[in-house]
Amino acid sequence: MSRKTVTVTILLLIALACVLPFVLKSYHTFQATLVLVYAIALLGLNILTGYNGQISLGHGAFYAIGAYCAAILMDQAGLPYWATIPIAAAVCLLVGFLFGLPALRLEGLYLALATFALAVSMPPILKSHLLEKWTGGVQGIVIVKPDPPAFLGAAGIKLNADQWLYFFSLAVAIVLFIVGWNLISGRIGRALVAIRDHHTAAEAMGIHTALYKSLAFGVSAMYTGVAGALGAIAVQFVAPDSFNVFLSITFLVGIVVGGLASLPGALYGALFIQFVPNIADELSKAAPWAVFGVFLIGFVYLMPTGVAGAVRTLRRRLGSGKLFPLSKEEALP
Amino acid sequence: MEAVLFQVLAGLATGGIYASLALALVMIYQATHLVNFAQGEMAMFATYIAWSLINAGFGYWPAFFLTVLIAFVLGVLIERVVIRPVENAPVLAVVVVFIGLLVILNSVAGWIFTYTIKSFPSPFPAAIGIRYMSPHQMGALLVTLVVLALLYVFFRFTPLGLAMRAAAQNPASSRLVGIRVGWMLALGWGLAAAVGAVAGMMVAPIVYLDPNMMAGILLYAFAAALLGGIDSPGGAVVGGLVVGVLENLLGAFVIGNELKLVVALVLIVGVLLVRPSGFFGSVQVSRV
Numbered sequence: 001m002s003r004k005t006v007t008v009t010i011l012l013l014i015a016l017a018c019v020l021p022f023v024l025k026s027y028h029t030f031q032a033t034l035v036l037v038y039a040i041a042l043l044g045l046n047i048l049t050g051y052n053g054q055i056s057l058g059h060g061a062f063y064a065i066g067a068y069c070a071a072i073l074m075d076q077a078g079l080p081y082w083a084t085i086p087i088a089a090a091v092c093l094l095v096g097f098l099f100g101l102p103a104l105r106l107e108g109l110y111l112a113l114a115t116f117a118l119a120v121s122m123p124p125i126l127k128s129h130l131l132e133k134w135t136g137g138v139q140g141i142v143i144v145k146p147d148p149p150a151f152l153g154a155a156g157i158k159l160n161a162d163q164w165l166y167f168f169s170l171a172v173a174i175v176l177f178i179v180g181w182n183l184i185s186g187r188i189g190r191a192l193v194a195i196r197d198h199h200t201a202a203e204a205m206g207i208h209t210a211l212y213k214s215l216a217f218g219v220s221a222m223y224t225g226v227a228g229a230l231g232a233i234a235v236q237f238v239a240p241d242s243f244n245v246f247l248s249i250t251f252l253v254g255i256v257v258g259g260l261a262s263l264p265g266a267l268y269g270a271l272f273i274q275f276v277p278n279i280a281d282e283l284s285k286a287a288p289w290a291v292f293g294v295f296l297i298g299f300v301y302l303m304p305t306g307v308a309g310a311v312r313t314l315r316r317r318l319g320s321g322k323l324f325p326l327s328k329e330e331a332l333p
Numbered sequence: 334m335e336a337v338l339f340q341v342l343a344g345l346a347t348g349g350i351y352a353s354l355a356l357a358l359v360m361i362y363q364a365t366h367l368v369n370f371a372q373g374e375m376a377m378f379a380t381y382i383a384w385s386l387i388n389a390g391f392g393y394w395p396a397f398f399l400t401v402l403i404a405f406v407l408g409v410l411i412e413r414v415v416i417r418p419v420e421n422a423p424v425l426a427v428v429v430v431f432i433g434l435l436v437i438l439n440s441v442a443g444w445i446f447t448y449t450i451k452s453f454p455s456p457f458p459a460a461i462g463i464r465y466m467s468p469h470q471m472g473a474l475l476v477t478l479v480v481l482a483l484l485y486v487f488f489r490f491t492p493l494g495l496a497m498r499a500a501a502q503n504p505a506s507s508r509l510v511g512i513r514v515g516w517m518l519a520l521g522w523g524l525a526a527a528v529g530a531v532a533g534m535m536v537a538p539i540v541y542l543d544p545n546m547m548a549g550i551l552l553y554a555f556a557a558a559l560l561g562g563i564d565s566p567g568g569a570v571v572g573g574l575v576v577g578v579l580e581n582l583l584g585a586f587v588i589g590n591e592l593k594l595v596v597a598l599v600l601i602v603g604v605l606l607v608r609p610s611g612f613f614g615s616v617q618v619s620r621v
Contacts, residue, residue, distance in 0.1 A: 057370075110609070112370075114605060118598060285443065286441070286443035289439060297433035
């Protein structure tokens with residue numbers, strides 16, 4: 001696909017996204033907001049795991065930190081909701097960078113282990129009575145859904161709170177995707193991929209691997225933290241048990257199904273983790289997770305490039321006019 | 334002083350359980366250089382099987398041994414069906430498969446047995462309790478020690494145990510002398526699942542039976558395995574006991590019970606940073 005088609009497709013998608021809240025019901029608008037939130041989180045995890053090859057099973061913890069940042073700042077400091085986003089981003093960038101430093105010494109499996117431990121121990125930390133003054137302990141914090149700003153009403157645009165929050169999240173998501181695209185498609189992105197594919201060779205090429213790896217951790221945590229803050233504002237509630245290890249696993253499902261090392265993959269993954277559990281839920285309370293598990297293993301075996309990879313292949317084949325390029329006669333020499 | 338002694342002994346009892354699960358992790362690590370994230374859920378599932386058997390009218394001990402057998406078979410099956418296709422895949426793919434397995438076992442257990450918390454019986458008579466230890470703690474410790482002794486004898490003195498160790502240490506040469514390496518790995522998975530099942534049945538009376546019961550315990554087992562050295566079975570046992578005692582003492586006297594899990598996190602990250610090979614593990618040197 002040429003650059004022009006890509007631009008047109010993206011603009012069409014954004015236009016579609018802008019129309020969406022006017023045709024959907026309030027609850028569905030809320031769900032669409034969550035899709036955007038998850039897409040941001042998955043983009044963050046994908047930068048780390050997909051592009052840089054550092055496995056994280058603990059991104060739920062960074063999502064929790066972002067969410068609690070937003071909730072505490074709104075609840076205790078009385079900050080407006082929009083001001084909490086950059087603060088949550090900064091906090092998560094720092095925490096991610098700091099966690100990334102020891103992670104430098106951990107390869108593959110061991111990093112997975114350490115981040116898994118982080119994910120499992122996050123709820124007890126949030127529940128701890130030492131932090132109860134700020135975090136509200138087991139009860140969590142309830143926050144108020146922000147109203148659309150006054151200038152919109154003055155300009156004659158009437159939005160309800162859900163629609164406004166959707167557009168706010170959409171704006172944040174677009175900005176973060178553009179930043180992410182720039183990061184990935186340039187020098188830094190190539191360095192990250194080089195480190196993933198051959199650590200020693202990357203170092204020999206003059207890439208400061210330690211710096212890039214810990215920065216990737218920081219940026220990745222920042223994305224996920226911003227998503228956490230937006231998610232907390234959308235859900236209007238944070239509690240320790242909503243950030244358990246299964247949240248981290250949900251993100252893993254998202255990037256594996258959506259497609260590792262792919263920007264649009266984050267969006268496919270977000271749609272998957274938002275809507276598939278809803279559908280499966282009608283079967284049984286346990287069914288969403290059974291479906292997640294089967295998809296995880298199934299994708300590793302059958303579709304390791306995820307939905308994004310399948311879409312790429314399909315597009316290439318449609319472009320060449322052959323849906324099944326290797327028919328029997330052609331395949332034979 | 335009495336309180337400290339009480340906590341140390343309680344720590345040894347839970348530590349024994351961590352040690353068995355850590356041992357299961359080490360067995361799979363030795364054979365495949367992989368850390369099985371689904372080990373805890375496999376043990377949980379086996380414990381549910383034991384619970385169903387007991388409810389179906391089996392006595393405790395027949396149910397116990399039947400469960401160990403079923404867990405063994407399931408472990409072999411899992412290796413053959415799920416793990417084998419990704420044997421030589423990149424680490425990320427393997428981790429994803431393990432997590433998939435964890436999620437499936439967890440949800441299937443929730444589906445079949447519901448998420449309501451169930452109590453699980455303890456088979457030990459009141460007579461074996463001592464002043465500082467409840468009968469179950471004492472019994473669990475004894476069972477753990479018996480399992481460890483059996484494993485030691487198996488790996489040290491039987492031809493099959495030797496073949497399994499050989500297959501883990503040097504697959505290529507083992508294949509040349511006629512050991513079926515693939516099957517040895519499957520047997521290793523089966524044994525690990527069986528040992529995990531024992532750990533699950535020993536811990537269930539303490540933490541109660543529910544699909545999420547093993548998350549914390551798996552974390553302690555990770556910490557134990559790493560502390561002792563991830564490729565050292567003896568180290569796993571020592572590590573398990575140390576982690577159990579440490580967790581109990583810190584929980585009771587320093588940081589409070591609610592932050593106990595953080596001990597595991599700090600231990601895991603700390604060991605990996607300071608001494609990745611643990612107390613007794615072999616130092617990995619790789620040529621680049």
